[in-house]
Amino acid sequence: MxxxxxxxxxxxxxxxxxxxxxxxxxxxxxxxxxxxxxxxxxxxxxxxxxxxxxxxxxxxxxxxxxxxxxxxxxxxxxxxxxxxxxxxxxxxxxxxxxxxxxxxxxxxxxxxxxxxxxxxxxxxxxxxxxxxxxxxxxxxxxxxxxxxxxxxxxxxxxxxxxHPCGYIASTLRGVDLKTFSDNSSIGWMAYKSARNAAGTPLGDRFGFGDDHEQMVRDLTPEERLAWHWVLTNEKARMEVGDNxxxxxxxxxxxxxxxxxxxxxxxxxxxxxxxxxxxxxxxxxxxxxxxxxxxxxxNPSQAAWRWREELDDQTVARVMAIATRSTLGAEYANMTPPEGRPS
CATH class of the missing domain: 3.40.50 (Rossmann fold)
Incomplete structure (x- = not known):
């Protein structure tokens, strides 16, 4: 049969x-x-x-x-x-x-x-x-x-x-290489995420309301990507629940x-x-x-390359946004494997 x-x-x-x-x-x-x-x-x-x-x-x-x-x-x-x-x-x-x-x-x-x-x-x-x-x-x-x-x-x-910094560094590297995006589309992604979140429990949690456009406009490209990371991943996590x-x-x-x-x-x-x-x-x-x-x-090098590409101030700004979320907080104390830059 x-x-x-x-x-x-x-x-x-x-x-x-x-x-x-x-x-x-x-x-x-x-x-x-x-x-x-x-x-x-x-x-x-x-x-x-x-x-x-x-x-x-x-x-x-x-x-x-x-x-x-x-x-x-x-x-x-x-x-x-x-x-x-x-x-x-x-x-x-x-x-x-x-x-x-x-x-x-x-x-x-x-x-x-x-x-x-x-x-x-x-x-x-x-x-x-x-x-x-x-x-x-x-x-x-x-x-x-x-x-x-x-x-x-x-x-x-x-x-x-x-890791939000890994995602951001790799995205910005693609912008520099003119592979797929530019700063205007980075802004568009953040505006779209903020607009979709406004007026929902997700938006209320992170303070995105009627003024979401102004909030995004005042951010750096790295900060916009950080919010895009938070809103996209947290939406999936919150809606799936305990499935x-x-x-x-x-x-x-x-x-x-x-x-x-x-x-x-x-x-x-x-x-x-x-x-x-x-x-x-x-x-x-x-x-x-x-x-x-x-x-x-090399997986360890790929995962932690961002530590060689983003300066400390940028990392601090990104993590200040990311750690406001449940998923971002998981990365707050993650350390690279032995032998990688700390």
């Missing part, structure tokens, strides 16, 4: 791997992708914003929209979603099938230079694997994690948290002990450690590449 993988439409065997940009989400995503039973979807919600309303009729529409979206995840053939390097062989692929899929991915990569939407023609969706887990990695949907878990009643959500299908992990803890960190996440996801994952942990932490988006980095 041929037993097929369940559809992820209601969240069955679906893992949400959500975090803010520049929080280690790509590395953690590829750690999951290295598992032979995981079908990994890299930021399929890029440039797509789901509704986030508490009204009953809107919640029903939101549920249907999400269920339709995740049901289609395994079939996505875009290079951005299904072709993120490195590629890993899966239990639902033969060696020949893997090589053909890899070749098809490289053809799509070359073709995308002419036609950006060039698809991966040979794509394995893992539908014949009853142990398949679909992983949706996102830097777009963290603020909607709680309603997403509510709508997808069997999904499990992992919230990736990074047992929610796990919060700190990037720095996984960098400190990748083996234990991956084991914890895999157990939550119902996965066992695999030899392929063990090999990728060793490869990704044992060498470094200079590319801004590389997953091959």
């Amino acid at each position: 041929n037993i097929r993988a369940p559809s992820p439409a209601d969240g069955q065997q679906l893992i949400l791997l959500f975090g803010m940009p520049r929080s280690g989400t790509t590395w953690l995503g590829k750690l999951f992708d290295s598992h032979p039973h995981v079908l990994y979807c890299h930021e399929p919600d890029h440039r797509r914003v789901f509704a986030d309303s508490g009204a009953a009729d809107a919640a029903d529409r939101y549920r249907l929209e999400l269920q339709t979206f995740v049901a289609g995840l395994p079939a996505l053939q875009s290079l951005r979603v299904a072709g993120k390097r490195p590629l890993f062989r899966k239990k639902f692929m033969s060696e020949f099938g893997f090589q053909v899929a890899r070749l098809s991915t490289e053809v799509a990569r070359a073709g995308s230079r002419v036609y950006p939407a060039f698809p991966i023609v040979v794509h394995h969706d893992g539908s014949g694997d009853p142990e398949r887990r679909v992983v949706w990695k996102s830097i777009q949907s963290l603020s909607s994690l709680a309603p997403t878990l509510t709508a997808l009643e069997k999904a499990r959500g992992i919230h990736i948290l990074r 047992t299908r929610y796990l919060r992990v700190r990037y720095e803890d996984i960098c400190r002990d990748p083996q234990a960190g991956v084991q914890k996440m895999f157990e939550f996801a119902g996965l066992e450690m695999s030899d392929q994952t063990q090999a990728f942990i060793a490869a990704s932490t044992g060498s470094s590449q200079n590319d801004y988006y590389s997953v091959y980095k």
Whole structure:
């Protein structure tokens, strides 16, 4: 009898791997992708914003929209979603099938230079694997994690948290490299977070009301990013509450002990450690590449690089904001591993 993988439409065997940009989400995503039973979807919600309303009729529409979206995840053939390097062989692929899929991915990569939407023609969706887990990695949907878990009643959500200074230093490095942003969009992110929080329990807690625009306008770029970090992460934490299908992990803890960190996440996801994952942990932490988006980095150096990039006054201003929140307070006394700058 041929037993097929369940559809992820209601969240069955679906893992949400959500975090803010520049929080280690790509590395953690590829750690999951290295598992032979995981079908990994890299930021399929890029440039797509789901509704986030508490009204009953809107919640029903939101549920249907999400269920339709995740049901289609395994079939996505875009290079951005299904072709993120490195590629890993899966239990639902033969060696020949893997090589053909890899070749098809490289053809799509070359073709995308002419036609950006060039698809991966040979794509394995893992539908014949009853142990398949679909992983949706996102830097777009963290603020909607709680309603997403509510709508997808069997999904499990992992919230990736990074030290606010690490997030800020990496974001500003991207600005300097002209990789993805600038100071005006930093301001826009903070204005949006403050506007969405105003008039809610979250905004009341941190003093964001009708004057939120003026409050943000008077801040430095680092302070704006600090508030964006607080409001985005605290929204997810507060709304999820004590949901047992929610796990919060700190990037720095996984960098400190990748083996234990991956084991914890895999157990939550119902996965066992695999030899392929063990090999990728060793490869990704044992060498470094200079590319801004590389997953091959010394984890301790990557996690604590911000101490060499932000001066003491900036760190103090950032932490004065961050530690007003429950999540920021967790970082107040975190120390770098031995051998890193203190």
